[in-house]
Amino acid sequence: MGELRIKRAYEKPAPDDGCRVLVDRLWPRGVSKERAQLEEWMKDIAPSPALRTWWNHDPARLDDFAAxxxxxxxANDAVADIRALIGAHPVVTLVYAARDPRINHAAVLRDYLVRTA
Incomplete structure (x- = not known):
């Protein structure tokens, strides 16, 4: 497995980001496709709408959300797709729109992918 990073969609893309993959179900507001510089948009890897609504980025619920x-x-077939993408690139950056760099689903996803590799 190559290097797996996370980065906000509102941060400027960098050459060392490698393969940039949006892992949000919704497109980030105010970010054009050109500015995002994505290779993939994997909506299906994002949390379900019901889970995202329940969590509401509440730090007190992070552990429950992560579980x-x-x-x-x-149970998500998209995990195999993202693993294939990770296997094909030396660096993959999971792009997300949440404000907090530590309390977001992309961090949970990264940790999951590393832990279950």
């Missing part, structure tokens, strides 16, 4: 999202990922 529920992990359960969703265990």
């Amino acid at each position: 529920r999202y992990t359960a969703e990922l265990d």
Whole structure:
């Protein structure tokens, strides 16, 4: 497995980002396709709408959210797709729109992918 990073969609893309993959179900507001510089948009790897609504990025619910999202990922066919992408590139950057760089689903997804590799 290559290097797996996360980065906000609102940060400027960098040459060392490698393959940039949007992992949000919704497109980030105010970010053009040109500015995003994505190779993929994997909506299906994002948390379900019901889980995202329940969590509402509440830091107090992060542990419960991570457990529920992990359960969703265990049953999600898109995990195989993202693993194939990771295997094909030395660096993959998971792009997300959330404000907090530590409390977001992309961090949970990255940790899941590394832990279950």
